[in-house]
Amino acid sequence: MSAIKDLLRGRKDQTFRPKKKFEDGSGHSSLHKYAKASLKAGLDFSELVKLPPGEDKNDWMAVHVVDFFNRVNLIYGVISEYCTVTSCPKMSGGAKFEYFWADETNKKPVALPAPEYMNNLMDWIESKINNVKEFPTTTNVPFPKHFPALCKKILTRLNRVFIHVYIHHFEPIVSLGSEAHVNQCYKHFVYFVTEFQLVDYKEFEPLAKVTDQLCPRRIAMLKDNK
Template sequence: MDYRKFLGNYEGKTFKAKKQFFQGTKRDQLQKYIVKTLGGESLRAAVELPPDTTREEWLAVNTVDFYNQINLLYGCISEYCTHQNCPTMTAGPRYEYLWADGKSVPKPIKCSAPEYIEYLLSWVDCQLDDESIFPPSDVFPPQFLITVRQIFKRLFRFYAHVYHNHLKQQLEDVGEDRHLNTCFKHFIMFVTEFDLVDSRELQPLASIVAQILEQNPKTSSDHVPM
């Protein structure tokens, strides 16, 4: 299923502008490679490190790509995910997420789900624009992986909230659950491929994650030519 065509229908509803790389650069080529592999039959091939690419480059490009995906997915649920419907950022009855970024919000605060998601997207946007973390060159700083893991941990919380609060209530009714499932499967296969999110953080969706990984085991496969 080409979920990118579906996501394109929500371009006008994004909270932040879609991020792209300068045409002709290595990261632009990698972004096109992602699109090419996602159009194939195997999502596993889409997450594996391509030949002649450093781990840092691949993580940087995919961090942008997953940010864009979630930015667009937010357009699907924004009319349902309101302060009234979602007064707290929860993922079922056992998990509630507080927001803090250490700077503008130094201490964890309770907030509604739309507030949390808007904080999240704004924060990720700032990280991606910070060249001291995501440099235009291929020389990455020591804190790069720490920041990337923090980004993916928080992006997972978006999915956890949507699955627990908006899947059956809204998305299944209009047939959009398939697109959400495809995006989440891609996300989980990537974060587990590169160990970006601790297993305890995945607990709110543990059964779904286990099913995805069982159905998509790691195998040796040929890479799609770039």
């Protein structure tokens, strides 16, 4: 992702959110470093996403949720100036798909312009990953029972950001020469969420052809396991 980082260097106004980090010395920090080292080593994505021997699945999900949150923030920061109320009056994934916003405070789903949806989404995810009761930062604090469901909800919504970027804003990504880096990030995301069944098959429908080209047979795993 260095090319995207280079684009944002010195352009802090386009960094959508500050990076969430794990405390040094925590079990999560060690797992995060392991995952990053494996990615840099160029391992096959199907092997990269597998749970390391002896590690806790919730810990593995936690470090990936935070990592994907940071990466999606970075990607959206690159194209945020092109995603406006005028250009994107709906949070959509093409003509057939529109995403409505709801959370614990506003339980009735509402239609929002894409930039407002994005702001609400990132605020909501930050509130979750910064809440130690829902997202423990050390291995001696147990994960809540609903943690896998929370991860699934976060990752499902981040998938919708990928969909919106690919369908509505990929031209700026290409013009900036960053398509290979976005593709790599999306491939990592798809391999991870399909490995642990964290995004439903139907959620990939708007971007099914692109996803199948980048990650052959991965989303089919979700259909096979329905």
